[in-house]
Amino acid sequence: MKYQQQAIEKLKEYDVHPSIQRVMILDYLLSCNVHPTVDDIYSALLKDTPTLSRATVYNTVNKLVEVGLVRQLKDIDKKEARYDACLETHGHFKCVKCGKIFDFKVCDKLILDKKLEGFTVNTKTVYFQGVCPECNKVNS
Amino acid sequence: MKYQQQAIEKLKEYDVHPSIQRVMILDYLLSCNVHPTVDDIYSALLKDTPTLSRATVYNTVNKLVEVGLVRQLKDIDKKEARYDACLETHGHFKCVKCGKIFDFKVCDKLILDKKLEGFTVNTKTVYFQGVCPECNKVNS
DNA sequence: AACCTCTTTGGAAAGATTCTAACTTTAGAA
DNA sequence: TTCTAAAGTTAGAATCTTTCCAAAGAGGTT
Known part of the structure; x- marks a missing residue:
């Protein structure tokens, strides 16, 4: 529960009642960098809260996505959606060989096309797929 | 069946046997700009081919994605995956009010972060969400 | 025609997510 | 404190999307 306090503050800031379960879940999302699935979250928290x-x-997670505290990532996984509590605009790279997910910076101003003038952009998702340096080494 | 001939050629080019069903489906994907779901495709083609x-x-569609003729878009829809036969690198913008999906250009060289040196990038997905100009007008 | 391979079919099955209705907790008023 | 209404949680059923499987079909080759 490293981010418990931060989770409570964020929930309040976004007008979401900080129930025990919500704090737990947001805390978990903030503390892990692996972009867990619903099942990952459920399994991890079940140990401490068997009644969950x-x-x-x-x-x-739907609530958190709705208010904008968390981002849903569906393309990363073939079946299950994943969740990411990092709000800064960034991209995700998934290695098709080892399955690892890497975050990388996106200079978002550069993406904008003139065609998007007049559009209000709320969420930006950038997702690359390919092979990471480690796996590139192994196969060469 | 506007793109029937083009569909057949593309399938052959990618070493996929151009069966009636595959031609129909790729033709449909090429002819519509709306990024249909599996159910959209199924419903649309069922009229002409009740045995489908x-x-x-x-x-x-899995085959087409596998060989790289078609792109799968999961983030756009909450539940169902969508499919896009346009192979040029481009982004998708979804209006959260009217649900329409707009394509826009992405200057892909500009996205690259130094951190990605050594990575082999195969697929790039750029997905924005927000409000389109039409819906912006209505609410103001 | 006989044969082989690839494709399609329909229904069953699996997997992910949402719904429902009962139960619990919360915040605020009395 | 006690009451009340609203909000949140629970468990399991239900639904919806997707895949699996075995049988039937189509196409091409000898």
Whole structure:
């Protein structure tokens, strides 16, 4: 519960009632850099809170996405959606060989096309796929 | 069947046997700019081919994605995956009010971060969410 | 025609997510 | 403190998307 206090403050700031479950889940998302699936979150928190329900995890992450505290990433995984509590604009790179996910910076001003004038952009998702340096070494 | 001939040629070029179903599906993807879901494709083609199976649509789009003729877009829709036959690198903008999806250009060289040196990038996905000019007008 | 391979089909099955209805907790008023 | 209404949680059923599988079909080759 490293980020418990921060989680509570963020929830309040975004007008979401900081229930025990919500704080737990946001704390977990803030503390891990691996972009977990709903099931990852559920399994991890079940140890400490055996009464936790899967539906609560779904409700909570949906709520957090809705208010903008968390980002949903669906392309990364073939089936399950993943969640990321880092709000800074950044890209995700997934290595197709080892499956690892790397975050990288995106200079978002440079992406903008003239065609997007007049559009209000709220969320930016940049997702690359390929082979990471480690796996490139192994195969060469 | 505007793109039927083009579909057949593309399939051959990518070493995919141009069966009736595959041609139909790729033709449909090439002719529509709306990034349909599997169910959209299935429903649309069922009229002309009542014997078409949902599994065939899944098999086909998976095959097309696998060989690189079509791109899968998961983030755009909350549940269903969408498919796009346009191979040029481009971004997708989804208006959260009207649900329309707009394509826009991405100058892909500009996205690259120094951190990505050594990475081999195969696929680039850029996805924005926000409000389109039309919906911006309505609410002001 | 006989044969082989690839494709399609439909239904069953699996997997992910949402719904529902009952139960619990919370915040604020009395 | 106690009451009340609203909000949140729970467990399991239900739904929806996707894949699997075995059988049937189509196309091409000898």
